[in-house]
Amino acid sequence: MTKLVPSEVPVKATGDPTSRVVEHILTHYRGLFATLVLLPVSxxxxxxxxVRDRIVLSLKSAPAKHDQKVRRVIGQIEAWKRDGCREKLCTARSGWxxxxxxxxxxxxxxxxxxxxLYDILEIDEERRLLRVEPLATMGQISRCLVPRGWTLPVVPELDDLTVGGLIMGFGVESSSHKYGLIQHICESFDIVTAEGKLLRCSPSENADLFYLIPWSHGxxxxxxxxxxxxxxAKKYVxxxxxxVYSLDDMVDVFEAESRNKEKNDFVEGLVYSRD
Structure with a gap:
């Protein structure tokens, strides 16, 4: 029996000729397509x-009105309760x-x-604390902190990632071997429950909720x-x-360097192939 590798497996042509030509170009010349089309468009x-987000943020930014905005959230939940709590609750943030x-x-x-809730509310340099609203992004926080000489210990690298999403989901970065996941740099959470109650959660106040909120997905x-x-924040890195040239070497080196917390502020592994 002749064994066929994937590239040798006969594939029956489907679709009209135009779609097959497009498929062939995108498959065999995808590097050229990405360079000439996708990168400029991106x-x-x-x-x-x-630009859009900066304009929207500047229009919506109102740190002094944080308490008022929280009361608006509570008011929406109270209205839902008056309507009989018929539907489940979710955020109105668009999926895209x-x-x-x-x-x-x-x-x-x-x-x-x-x-x-998009704002940075307070920077307490003396106590080394930052208070933000949940839709504040990593890019927004970095642009605010770094010029002042500060940073978060854990900074996931995509600018658009929000604090709330990283806490409710799974926030990890190349400094996590030293500082943990993003919930491990959190001192407290303010949360509005389905009963419309505003709760402060910390290791000493509503501690059960404080430890349950991370990864709870809202x-x-x-x-x-x-x-x-x-x-x-140091000036240079x-x-x-x-x-490394094998999976075993990669695991050994990654573990050893991750355990060397005094030497390494960041540890990251990039895998290009099996070897």
Whole structure:
């Protein structure tokens, strides 16, 4: 019996000739297509989104009105209760704004609660604490902290990732071997429950909720504020690349360097092939 490798498996042509030509070009010349088409489009779209988000943020920014905005969230929940609590609750944030490929069809049947909370509320350099609203992004926080000489100990690298999403989901970065996941740099959470109650959660106050909120995906309530630790930001980062040539070597090196917390502020592994 002749064994066929995937590239030798005969495939029956389907579809019209035009679609087959397009498929052939996108398959065999995808590098050229990505360079000439996708990268320019991506750059233009990125610039557009950056300008748009800065304009929207400047229009919506109102740190002094945080308490008023939280009361608005509570008011929406009270209205839902008066209507008989018939639907499940979810945030009104559009699905396309998330970093997931999931299409949130459940929002079509749920009661959407508007959580328009985008602001950085307070920087306490003396206590090394930062207080932000849940839709503050990593890019927004970095642009605010770094010029002052500070940073978060754990900074997931995509600018659009929100504090709330990283806490309710899974926030990890190349400094996590030293500082833990993003919930491990959190000092407190302010959350509005389905009863319409505003609770402060910390290791000493509503401690059960404090430890349950991370990874809860919003099932315990609506996050409205977070207090995180900050650390001094060094001006430069020294990079050292160490190539390895097998899975075993990769695991051994990655573990050893991750355990060397005094030497390494960041540890990251890039895998290009099996070897």
């Amino acid at each position: 750059a233009l779209y990125g610039a557009y989104v950056s 704004k998330s970093m997931s490929e999931l299409v949130p069809k459940y929002k079509l049947s749920h009661r959407k609660i508007d959580i328009s 099932t315990l309530g609506f996050l409205v504020a977070v207090q995180l630790r900050i650390i001094p 020294r990079l050292h690349y160490r190539p």
